[in-house]
Amino acid sequence: MPTYLDFVHANRRRLSGGFLLFFLSSFGQTFFISFFADDIRAEHGLSHGEFGALFMVATLVGALSLTRLGAVVDRYRASTVVLVAIGALVLGAVTMALATHLLLLLLALFVLRLFGQGMLAHTSFTLMGRWFDRERGRATTVATLGLNTGEALLPLVVVVVTVTEWRQAWWLAAVALLLSLWPAASLLGDRPGPGARADGSPPRSVRHWTRGEALRDPYFPLLAAALAAPALIGNTVFFHQLYLGGLRGWDSALFASAFTVYAAATVGANLVGGHLVDRFTALRMVPVYLLPLGCGLLVLAAVGQSWSVFVFMALYGVTNGLSLTVFGAVWPEVYGVRHLGGIRSVVTVVLVFVSAAGPGAAGLLIDAGVSYPGQVAVLGGYCLAASAVMVGATGAVRARARTWSAQ
Numbered sequence: 001m002p003t004y005l006d007f008v009h010a011n012r013r014r015l016s017g018g019f020l021l022f023f024l025s026s027f028g029q030t031f032f033i034s035f036f037a038d039d040i041r042a043e044h045g046l047s048h049g050e051f052g053a054l055f056m057v058a059t060l061v062g063a064l065s066l067t068r069l070g071a072v073v074d075r076y077r078a079s080t081v082v083l084v085a086i087g088a089l090v091l092g093a094v095t096m097a098l099a100t101h102l103l104l105l106l107l108a109l110f111v112l113r114l115f116g117q118g119m120l121a122h123t124s125f126t127l128m129g130r131w132f133d134r135e136r137g138r139a140t141t142v143a144t145l146g147l148n149t150g151e152a153l154l155p156l157v158v159v160v161v162t163v164t165e166w167r168q169a170w171w172l173a174a175v176a177l178l179l180s181l182w183p184a185a186s187l188l189g190d191r192p193g194p195g196a197r198a199d200g201s202p203p204r205s206v207r208h209w210t211r212g213e214a215l216r217d218p219y220f221p222l223l224a225a226a227l228a229a230p231a232l233i234g235n236t237v238f239f240h241q242l243y244l245g246g247l248r249g250w251d252s253a254l255f256a257s258a259f260t261v262y263a264a265a266t267v268g269a270n271l272v273g274g275h276l277v278d279r280f281t282a283l284r285m286v287p288v289y290l291l292p293l294g295c296g297l298l299v300l301a302a303v304g305q306s307w308s309v310f311v312f313m314a315l316y317g318v319t320n321g322l323s324l325t326v327f328g329a330v331w332p333e334v335y336g337v338r339h340l341g342g343i344r345s346v347v348t349v350v351l352v353f354v355s356a357a358g359p360g361a362a363g364l365l366i367d368a369g370v371s372y373p374g375q376v377a378v379l380g381g382y383c384l385a386a387s388a389v390m391v392g393a394t395g396a397v398r399a400r401a402r403t404w405s406a407q
Contacts, residue, residue, distance in 0.1 A: 007138055014131055017187030018143030021082065021124035024180055026150030027089060027173050028116010033109070035158045039166040044102060054102070056356050058109035059117075063352035066118045070345025071211070073126045074338070078188040081123055086184060088115040090177045097170035121147070122348055126341045127188065129332035137277025140328035141270050148267050207404050208336030214343045222393045223330065224350050226286055226386045230293060230323045232354040233379050234316065237300075239359035244372055248304050258313040265317025266324075273325035282329035283398060287390040289326050293319035294383030301377035334397060 008015055026032050033055070041051050073081055092111030099105040124143050132139040158169055214220050237244075241255040277285055296315030299308050331347065332340050366372055 007135060008142060011132075011135075011139070013187055014127070015139060015142045017078075017082075017184060018124045018128050018139065019146035019149075020180065020184050020187065021120045022143055022146030023150045024086060024089070024177060024184070025116050025120035025124075025147060026154050027093060027177065028112040028114075028118070028120070029147070029150070030117070031151055032154055032158075033112065035155065036166050036169070040105065043100075044105060054106055055109060058106055059113045059352060060356060062110050062114035062118055063349045065114050066122065066345050067349055068345075069114070069119065070122050070126075070348065071339075071342035073123050073341030078123070078127055079185040082120075082184045082188055083181060085115050085119040085123060086177055086181050089120070090174050090181075092116070093170050093174035093177060097167045097174065118348065118352075122341070122344060125328045126344055128328060129340055129344075130337040135278055136329045136332065137282065137325050138274035140277075140325045141274030144270060144324040144328065145267070148263070148270070152263070207401075208338035209343070210339050211342035211346065214335045214339075215346065217335075219334075219393055219397050222389065223286065223334070224347055226290065226390050227323065227327050227330070227347070228351050228354045229290055229383055229386060230316075230320055231351045232358040233293065233297065233383070234320065235355045236358035236362050236379070237297075237312075237316075237376065240362055240366070240372060243366065244300075244376075247372065248306075250306055250309070254306055254309050255313075258310045261310055262313040262317040262320075265314045266321040269318045269321025270324050271321075273322040276322075277325050277329050282326045282333050283394045285322065285326050286330060286394050287387045289319055289322040290383040290387045291319075292316070294380045294387065297376050297380030297383065301373045301380060334401075 037051060040046070041048070044051075046054070088111060092108055092115060095104060095111060096108035099108050124146075125140070128139040128143050129136060209217070238255070242252060244250075245252060245254055273285070273289075292315040296312040296319075299315075300312040302308075303311075331344055335343050362372070362375055365375060
């Protein structure tokens with residue numbers, strides 16, 4: 001098996017396209033939009049709760065729309081899909097820059113979430129899963145590093161350009177996206193046949209499920225529940241981090257100071273995860289990848305000292321890094337690539353819904369007097385239990401695949 005550098009050099013065109021799509025998806029990701037939350041609230045006279053509700057509605061409606069839109073990746077050339085998605089994101093950025101009414105703000109958020117966080121990331125995941133087979137793990141790793149790069153660089157850019165006026169940042173975002181149209185379409189301009197590796201070697205034999213068949217598969221909800229855990233738990237813990245800190249007398253900046261550890265662990269685990277998936281398959285990684293997060297949650301729940309935050313963030317970073325590769329590779333591995341866009345769009349909706357529901361459910365439990373450290377411990381137990389269940393489930397899926405291959 002070639003080294004990472006050999007692999008990247010041999011497939012630099014398509015990998016660069018996947019990386020660019022994930023980088024550009026940053027303009028619709030929560031971390032980027034949140035930098036302007038205070039300015040947007042002040043402009044429109046919104047409270048924290050009102051803006052949060054508006055953001056949640058835009059996110060959920062966008063996710064539901066993706067179930068219909070996501071399948072276009074299966075039917076049209078990659079360059080066509082990318083041109084439309086980035087073009088729509090340009091319009092979303094322009095609408096945000098011009099939004100002076102709540103309806104325009106809601107429209108801007110909807111477009112940014114649907115085509116940024118949703119469609120561009122979905123398209124990159126789908127293309128890497130379709131174009132690569134035995135090197136799918138590393139392909140997904142390289143592509144998702146685009147999002148890590150966006151998370152590292154764009155906050156610095158925001159700090160520079162928002163010194164004068166926040167709308168200027170959205171105009172610059174629109175220009176940057178517009179300038180990216182031709183490079184992205186060029187890098188992803190042609191499409192190998194379903195399941196073919198980018199280097200032309202034959203893929204492994206696998207049945208190609210339709211979306212309806214996948215949704216009726218009894219193992220689909222089990223896989224979705226296991227792979228949605230990092231999104232559910234990460235958003236829940238981060239959303240209520242100040243409440244936990246207040247319970248324990250921690251400094252309000254404690255979690256923020258631990259994000260460097262989290263980021264380093266995420267990138268490192270992502271790079272290692274690509275190699276592990278290519279060697280052992282993504283399906284074999286599913287029962288393993290939640291274990292660090294489960295242990296980190298139990299430490300955070302049980303230990304009142306501030307060092308528990310750094311342990312949790314490091315272990316969560318390991319799971320998060322592994323999840324990026326596993327999430328991108330497991331669906332084509334189990335259900336084939338012919339209808340991958342449609343299948344993945346449903347999974348994306350599941351992730352969005354649990355991401356939105358987790359913080360709200362935890363808040364209701366806090367209001368009802370349920371111990372928040374106790375909730376964190378339950379989430380840790382969920383990770384460990386899900387890992388145990390997936391040992392048997394993934395074994396059954398592998399056995400099923402072997403039976404079909406032998407027929």
